Amino acid sequence: MSRSVSPHSPTSLPQPHPKRWWALGVLGLAQLMILLDSTIVNVALPSLQSELHMSDGDRPWVVTACTVAFGGLLLLAGRLADHLGRKRVFTAGLLGFAVASAAAGAAPTAQALFAARAVQGAFAALLAASALALVATTFTDPRERRRAIAVFGALGGAGASLGVVLGGALTQ
Incomplete structure (x- = not known):
């Protein structure tokens, strides 16, 4: 004898959020922004x-300041997202990354640029870790999750490719 499950019974699975694909677009754009910035x-x-x-010896620090902060804080950022809330950490990462990007763009000296890039890397770690966690937790169906992670990764790759084009256009 088959037993039907009521939609209100505790054994029924929660329905996925109807706007989850829009959320993926926002999360993917955040990933695109991180990689776009790095490439530009x-x-x-x-x-x-x-x-x-800047001297030739100082030039690598523009990239290294951001990369060291990003790589060094990525695991901690994921832990913070788990404990403080993924959406909250995502929002903080997004706002901090935007402010640090503006500071880097307006930096009057090389030292100010290095500092702004380090702060940018720290907030990029918050942004990247929470965005990926949000993708993984928003899409509970394994088939949808695979598709969502593929879209998320493709948007990141698009950011890296687009950064080369925009970087060339901006420097002209």
Whole structure:
């Protein structure tokens, strides 16, 4: 004899949120923004060097400051997202990344640029870790989750590709 499950019974699975694909778009755009920024900076390094009167030895620190902060804080950022709330950490990461990006763009000296890039890397870690966690927890169906992670990754790859084009256009 088959037993029907009432939609209100505790054994029924929760229905996925109807706006989860819109959320994926926002999360994917955040990932795109992180990779876009990294690529644009790499392309713009020669222009930054001459504009801020950096030595050849200082030039790698523009990239390294962000990369070290990002890589060093990524695991901690994931832990913070788990404990403080993924949406809250995502929002903080997004706002902090935007402010740090503006500070880096307006940096009057190489040292100010290095500091802004380090802060940008820290907030990028918050943003990336919470965005991926939100994708994984928003899409509970394994088939949808695979598709969502593929879209998320593709948007990140698009950011890296688009960054080369935009970086070249900005430095012209």
